[in-house]
Amino acid sequence: MSYVKNPMDIENKSFEIIEKEMKNHNYSIDELKIIKRVIHTTADFEYEELIEMSDNFIEVGKRILKNKPTIYTDTNMALSGINKIALRKLEAEAICYVNLEEVHKEAKEKNITRSMAAVEKAVKDNVDIFVFGNAPTALFKLKELIKEKKVSPKLIVAVPVGFVGASESKENMKDLNIPYITVRGRKGGSTVAASIINALMYMCVER
Amino acid sequence: MSYVKNPMDIENKSFEIIEKEMKNHNYSIDELKIIKRVIHTTADFEYEELIEMSDNFIEVGKRILKNKPTIYTDTNMALSGINKIALRKLEAEAICYVNLEEVHKEAKEKNITRSMAAVEKAVKDNVDIFVFGNAPTALFKLKELIKEKKVSPKLIVAVPVGFVGASESKENMKDLNIPYITVRGRKGGSTVAASIINALMYMCVER
Numbered sequence: 001m002s003y004v005k006n007p008m009d010i011e012n013k014s015f016e017i018i019e020k021e022m023k024n025h026n027y028s029i030d031e032l033k034i035i036k037r038v039i040h041t042t043a044d045f046e047y048e049e050l051i052e053m054s055d056n057f058i059e060v061g062k063r064i065l066k067n068k069p070t071i072y073t074d075t076n077m078a079l080s081g082i083n084k085i086a087l088r089k090l091e092a093e094a095i096c097y098v099n100l101e102e103v104h105k106e107a108k109e110k111n112i113t114r115s116m117a118a119v120e121k122a123v124k125d126n127v128d129i130f131v132f133g134n135a136p137t138a139l140f141k142l143k144e145l146i147k148e149k150k151v152s153p154k155l156i157v158a159v160p161v162g163f164v165g166a167s168e169s170k171e172n173m174k175d176l177n178i179p180y181i182t183v184r185g186r187k188g189g190s191t192v193a194a195s196i197i198n199a200l201m202y203m204c205v206e207r
Numbered sequence: 208m209s210y211v212k213n214p215m216d217i218e219n220k221s222f223e224i225i226e227k228e229m230k231n232h233n234y235s236i237d238e239l240k241i242i243k244r245v246i247h248t249t250a251d252f253e254y255e256e257l258i259e260m261s262d263n264f265i266e267v268g269k270r271i272l273k274n275k276p277t278i279y280t281d282t283n284m285a286l287s288g289i290n291k292i293a294l295r296k297l298e299a300e301a302i303c304y305v306n307l308e309e310v311h312k313e314a315k316e317k318n319i320t321r322s323m324a325a326v327e328k329a330v331k332d333n334v335d336i337f338v339f340g341n342a343p344t345a346l347f348k349l350k351e352l353i354k355e356k357k358v359s360p361k362l363i364v365a366v367p368v369g370f371v372g373a374s375e376s377k378e379n380m381k382d383l384n385i386p387y388i389t390v391r392g393r394k395g396g397s398t399v400a401a402s403i404i405n406a407l408m409y410m411c412v413e414r
Binding site: 164 | 247283286287372393396398
């Protein structure tokens with residue numbers, strides 16, 4: 001059987017197709033790299049219009065990634081989608097706390113979600129980048145802590161998916177005054193979150 | 208701040224919303240459980256019309272899951288999305304081979320993708336269920352091996368996402384005469400793949 005078997009050929013060809021099918025837009029070259037990778041990951045062109053990022057998101061994101069950051073993800077699935085080779089080249093670290101014993105215990109004691117307890121721990125540990133693809137409660141909690149001036153993360157990828165709280169959790173990201181990217185409305189997810197971090201990393205390292 | 212913090216409450220409420228917003232359909236109660244969970248995972252109602260499954264997919268799927276199966280996934284991301292508590296209750300095992308040293312070596316020697324080499328190993332290991340959320344080449348390879356009568360898997364979740372080969376890899380699933388579920392066209396992905404397996408598992412175990 002004949003089919004394209006080289007992963008980089010497949011990816012390049014895919015990005016060509018995506019670019020061809022996208023509508024007219026005002027995105028910069030770097031912004032396009034992120035949006036195309038999200039579409040590549042979902043085959044969903046709606047993201048072209050749903051993604052919103054702060055003007056400084058990419059510039060700051062690249063600078064942080066080049067500075068050996070710790071990246072916190074709300075799920076192990078998002079963590080597992082982040083490219084390990086690029087991470088290693090950047091000497092960056094990606095972590096997720098939701099399955100830690102101490103987080104389970106804390107969540108039970110406080111009657112909060114594990115995602116929330118895990119964010120509290122990540123805040124204490126002073127991580128650089130927060131990545132949310134799944135848990136609105138985690139994003140709500142981080143926003144609370146930012147407003148209480150208990151933390152000031154360097155970058156937020158705010159793309160929880162879902163029907164209860166997801167959309168609300170992503171509102172008014174601008175008011176935080178922290179470089180961010182988000183997806184308006186219900187869409188998003190772990191694959192979207194991971195693809196955004198990957199797109200940023202691929203701007204910083206040779207592949 | 209007030210927001211719903213109980214994970215099962217969030218999930219139940221989400222499924223209510225999804226059911227309310229779905230169109231008229233002929234799905235059975237069990238089929239609906241799968242489709243709603245895929246929509247829950249993507250916030251994308253297109254899946255309502257894109258999912259196609261063989262008549263025996265759910266019945267056979269439940270029977271196999273109750274029989275301590277090995278589930279092979281094409282990516283670690285899909286693997287990481289499969290619910291570990293349900294797996295444990297079912298005494299089922301989920302595995303992915305793409306990162307194995309021997310698979311890397313085999314892929315390089317044969318000039319094929321790691322996904323393809325990994326499927327060849329999974330076939331040798333006689334896994335029960337194949338789950339593809341990402342790699343068209345893995346699904347193409349499995350279909351080749353089935354046609355050559357080198358393997359006859361018990362169940363296939365065939366939902367690779369993408370622009371090059373994904374759609375083609377999912378065509379004519381019916382002709383294999385193996386219980387399957389697929390997503391027509393480009394859409395799909397690791398989260399979709401994992402949510403289908405989770406939906407099936409939740410039909411078999413108490414949560």
